[in-house]
Amino acid sequence: xxxxxxxxxxxxxxxxxxxxxxxxxxxxxxxxxxxxxxxxxxxxxxxxxxxxxxxxxxxxxxxxxxxxxxxxxxxxxxxxxxxxxxxxxxxxxxxxxxxxxxxxxxxxxxxxxxxxxxxxxxxxxxxxxxxxxxxxxxxxxxxxxxxxxxxxxxxxxxxxxxxxxxxxxxxxxxxxxxxxxxxxxxxxxxxxxxxxxxxxxxxxxxxxxxxxxxxx
Numbered sequence: 644x645x646x647x648x649x650x651x652x653x654x655x656x657x658x659x660x661x662x663x664x665x666x667x668x669x670x671x672x673x674x675x676x677x678x679x680x681x682x683x684x685x686x687x688x689x690x691x692x693x694x695x696x697x698x699x700x701x702x703x704x705x706x707x708x709x710x711x712x713x714x715x716x717x718x719x720x721x722x723x724x725x726x727x728x729x730x731x732x733x734x735x736x737x738x739x740x741x742x743x744x745x746x747x748x749x750x751x752x753x754x755x756x757x758x759x760x761x762x763x764x765x766x767x768x769x770x771x772x773x774x775x776x777x778x779x780x781x782x783x784x785x786x787x788x789x790x791x792x793x794x795x796x797x798x799x800x801x802x803x804x805x806x807x808x809x810x811x812x813x814x815x816x817x818x819x820x821x822x823x824x825x826x827x828x829x830x831x832x833x834x835x836x837x838x839x840x841x842x843x844x845x846x847x848x849x850x851x852x853x854x855x856x857x858x859x
Contacts, residue, residue, distance in 0.1 A: 669822040674831050675702030675731040679709060683733060689828030691745040694735050695808070700742060703732045703817060712817070715792060724785050726759045726792050727819050734817040741810040742818070751804030751825035757793035760816035761785055764809070768798035771805040793819060 675681060682699035683692040692700035705712050711721035715728050735742050744754075749771045758764045762783050768776040777798040784790040798807060804825065809818065 667822060667824050668828050668830070669820070670830060671729055671820055672702060672731040672733050673729050675733075676704055676706070678702050679704035679707045680736070687828065687831055689747050689825065691747060692733075693743050693745070695741040695743060698735060698740070700733055700744075701736045703727075703734055705730050705732070713786065713791070724761075724787055725815075725817055726784070726786065726790065727817060728757065728793060729819070732817045732819040733821075740814075741808055743806055743808050744821075745806040746804060746823070746825035746828070748826045748828075749805040750802050751800060751823050752802045753797060753799045754804060754807050754823040754825075755795055755797040755821065756807075756809065756818050757795050757820035758809070758816060758818050759785055759790075759793055760811040760813075761787070762812040762815070764794070764796070764811045764816055766796040766798055767808045768800050768804050769806050769808070770800070770803045776800040776804060795820075 670687065672683075675683075679702060681702050683702060684699050685691050694700065703710050703712070705714060705718070705720055705727065708720050710725070711723060712725045712727050712732070713719040713723040714726075714730065718730075746754075751768075754766075754768060756766060758766075758781065760781075760783055764781050764783075766779045768778075770776055777800060779796040779798050781794045781796050782788070784794045798804070804823075810816075
């Protein structure tokens with residue numbers, strides 16, 4: 644009976660690991676503070692940040708005073724035209740163009756991003772075969788249009804979202820506060836809990852099998 648209980652616990656931990664691997668995650672980019680202009684690239688486990696022209700996404704650190712942004716904490720720099728959350732946002736630098744984010748597991752069912760754009764902004768979801776799965780669009784929403792916070796767009800898919808593209812109708816936009824559920828995506832510096840559970844569960848399964856064989 645004791646071995647059955649041990650086996651049950653191990654299986655529960657492994658199952659919990661599988662469930663948590665597709666749990667919702669969120670990215671606010673605040674770990675990029677002090678890294679103004681630094682490339683995001685593959686710095687976030689489970690994601691790859693690129694753009695269609697081959698340039699890197701970068702961190703925008705508002706505290707440097709290099710950007711015309713305002714945040715949700717009441718701070719403002721330069722003209723303050725573009726809205727953001729906290730102190731760091733993500734964008735494509737002065738090259739701009741179309742941003743791409745790949746989910747390395749190819750199993751996302753939704754993705755949300757905050758955005759602030761001087762023209763209409765578009766978010767598109769694709770599967771690994773480049774089929775369009777969903778499209779969301781929002782209007783220009785900087786302070787020059789009378790808006791004082793981020794807008795949000797969401798795309799959905801039947802658990803096969805491989806990447807998203809985002810762009811505006813001109814060349815001036817930023818993004819912040821992204822979230823999704825593609826598996827194995829973790830904020831930099833955070834220990835992935837699902838892996839811990841998987842290791843513990845697998846270890847208990849192995850211990851149970853070893854003791855069962857010894858008893859026989």
